[in-house]
Amino acid sequence: MDRFIIQGGIPLQGTVRISGAKNAALPCLAACLLTEEPVILENIPSVRDIATTIHLLKTLGVTIKESEETSTSSGKEAHASQRRIVSQANRVESVEAPWELVRTMRASTLILGPLLARFGKARVSQPGGCSIGARPIDLHIKGLEKLGATFHMEHGMVVGQADRLRGARIYFDRITVTGTEDLLMAATLADGETILDNAAREPEVQDLASLLTKMGANIEGAGTSTICVRGVSKLHGADHRIIPDRIEAGTFLAAAGITKGDLTLQDCCPDHLQIVIDKFREIGMKIEKISTNSLRAWAHQPLRAADIATEEYPGFPTDMQAQYMALVTQADGTSVIHEKIFENRFLHALEMVRMGANIRVDGSQAIVRGPVQLSGAGVTASDLRASASLVLAGLAAQGETIIERVYHIDRGYERIEEKLQAIGARIQRISYK
Numbered sequence: 082m083d084r085f086i087i088q089g090g091i092p093l094q095g096t097v098r099i100s101g102a103k104n105a106a107l108p109c110l111a112a113c114l115l116t117e118e119p120v121i122l123e124n125i126p127s128v129r130d131i132a133t134t135i136h137l138l139k140t141l142g143v144t145i146k147e148s149e150e151t152s153t154s155s156g157k158e159a160h161a162s163q164r165r166i167v168s169q170a171n172r173v174e175s176v177e178a179p180w181e182l183v184r185t186m187r188a189s190t191l192i193l194g195p196l197l198a199r200f201g202k203a204r205v206s207q208p209g210g211c212s213i214g215a216r217p218i219d220l221h222i223k224g225l226e227k228l229g230a231t232f233h234m235e236h237g238m239v240v241g242q243a244d245r246l247r248g249a250r251i252y253f254d255r256i257t258v259t260g261t262e263d264l265l266m267a268a269t270l271a272d273g274e275t276i277l278d279n280a281a282r283e284p285e286v287q288d289l290a291s292l293l294t295k296m297g298a299n300i301e302g303a304g305t306s307t308i309c310v311r312g313v314s315k316l317h318g319a320d321h322r323i324i325p326d327r328i329e330a331g332t333f334l335a336a337a338g339i340t341k342g343d344l345t346l347q348d349c350c351p352d353h354l355q356i357v358i359d360k361f362r363e364i365g366m367k368i369e370k371i372s373t374n375s376l377r378a379w380a381h382q383p384l385r386a387a388d389i390a391t392e393e394y395p396g397f398p399t400d401m402q403a404q405y406m407a408l409v410t411q412a413d414g415t416s417v418i419h420e421k422i423f424e425n426r427f428l429h430a431l432e433m434v435r436m437g438a439n440i441r442v443d444g445s446q447a448i449v450r451g452p453v454q455l456s457g458a459g460v461t462a463s464d465l466r467a468s469a470s471l472v473l474a475g476l477a478a479q480g481e482t483i484i485e486r487v488y489h490i491d492r493g494y495e496r497i498e499e500k501l502q503a504i505g506a507r508i509q510r511i512s513y514k
């Protein structure tokens with residue numbers, strides 16, 4: 082087990098390289114199951130969910146070769162690895178995602194669509210609840226049934242079977258990111274045309290579509306709410322670079338704001354962050370687009386309160402809600418945060434209250450009154466983005482903050498403490514038994 086010890090109160094300064102997007106890399110890795118040829122993916126982040134996915138793919142019989150090219154830090158520039166993974170699914174022996182893996186990472190369900198499309202069978206453990214909500218996979222299953230798959234439950238496993246999938250019109254009752262990705266992958270090898278309606282428009286869905294197109298798929302409309310896929314009989318290998326992680330970038334923007342620092346983000350995609358940038362400017366941060374892939378963010382004035390409601394892309398991302406909450410503890414006035422995607426994503430609020438924040442949670446809304454001087458305390462991380470928000474709070478707090486269960490943060494942030502140290506933060510990882 083690891084914990085972080087943070088001495089807060091230092092304005093962060095310098096340059097951070099943003100890693101590849103975890104939530105784009107996960108479906109792209111699953112997409113390698115759609116072909117027997119090698120799929121080469123670059124800019125894969127070194128985070129635990131990727132390690133779990135690689136483990137899962139190896140369990141299925143996929144050959145994975147990894148190579149790492151690390152650009153070392155110089156001066157104030159932070160470390161970042163640029164990992165390349167070559168996966169080849171030419172000897173798949175198993176079609177099962179077991180409970181041990183699905184339990185630690187729900188995105189394991191992303192193999193359902195590709196396995197059914199290529200092998201006509203899949204067994205994926207039924208995910209249980211998780212700390213941010215119930216998160217069922219009914220929409221994945223309903224969509225795959227429309228494509229002709231049949232499902233039954235067996236000892237906690239969702240067992241799917243299909244002859245060749247057939248194209249169909251699928252309307253998602255609610256917008257689902259991995260659901261759209263799962264169906265998109267399945268439809269590439271289905272017979273005929275599939276229309277995905279009310280599809281997710283997230284950049285990660287677009288990135289997957291771009292990889293699939295390079296593999297020979299025929300896809301139109303990715304990035305809009307209607308995606309049309311004309312199935313092909315076979316896909317081939319491809320070479321693809323994963324987009325930058327917009328949530329990691331947003332978290333570092335928040336770090337500049339909460340510490341009254343001045344940071345430059347390199348290798349990010351400002352276009353994917355538009356709503357976050359707009360909101361951070363509204364509360365008084367200065368953010369300048371330096372180039373198509375870099376941003377500078379600073380905050381020398383006191384921040385002002387502002388409300389947010391989380392929405393599907395292009396709305397304010399639920400994956401930035403916790404970090405925004407930490408930031409507006411430092412803003413003058415009352416900010417109302419409405420979480421509309423997940424039903425239980427405020428566990429970080431209680432921990433921030435322990436650090437002196439003035440936050441009242443009322444159902445799906447949190448009311449934050451600021452500014453308050455946060456004070457270091459012992460806190461516990463409950464999920465990935467909650468952990469990031471506690472790190473932010475710790476960076477702004479007076480004195481020492483100890484964050485327990487930082488394995489949550491390792492799921493999705495690449496060496497966050499090293500990146501933070503390189504821009505001046507006093508943060509240490511302590512491992513203990």
Ligand code: EPU
Pocket residue numbers: 104107187188214215216217218219220221222255256257258259260285399400422423424465466493
């Ligand atoms: N939902 C259903 N049925 C389904 C699927 C989803 O009811 O079959 C509900 C969920 O319970 C939730 C809502 O629909 O209330 C949206 O869930 P979605 O399916 O979009 O979430 P996801 O695909 O499981 C991805 C990201 C999450 C991110 C959400 C929302 C990946 C691997 N995960 O999850 O990322 O919060 O979309 O944008 O892409 C994170 O990175 O920390 C993270 C949790």
